[in-house]
Amino acid sequence: MTKIPSPETRATMGPDATTGPDALSADRTISRRTVLGGAALIGAGALCLRATRASAQQKQKQADVQYVDKAPGADKCAGCAMFQAPDACQGVEGKISPEGWCNIYSPKA
Incomplete structure (x- = not known):
């Protein structure tokens, strides 16, 4: 038979007690189902992230980046x-002139 500690004793045991009613039970x-559900959520999140990255890497239309065949300044494709x-171009659709320019221009390092 398990002896239940008195209220005074329980007050001194604290929340990290290893015995008595305040102790974490072994049946927790x-x-x-919880583990598999969590794994499914993680997998779905990874798929969404991959789809977002793939769409971010798609080329943009020339009109959307204000592409022109002749650069107005020294910055050229x-x-x-x-x-x-x-x-x-990695970022713009279609045929790109080396003499062209667009607003996603990024100089070579």
Whole structure:
């Protein structure tokens, strides 16, 4: 038979007591359903993140980035980190002139 401590004794035991009614019970377990549900949520979150990254890497339309075939200044597509010779860009759709420019221009390092 388990002896239940008096209120005075329980007050001195504190919340981290290992015996008595304040102790954490050994029957506090996590169900398999809870674990599987958490894993499913993590997996769904990872898929959403991957889809967001993929859409962020899609090329933009030339009109959306104000692309022009002749650069108005010294900054030209040929000097951009995203330019792919001879006539492509990592960030803009379509054929790109090395002499062109757009508002996502990023100089080569």
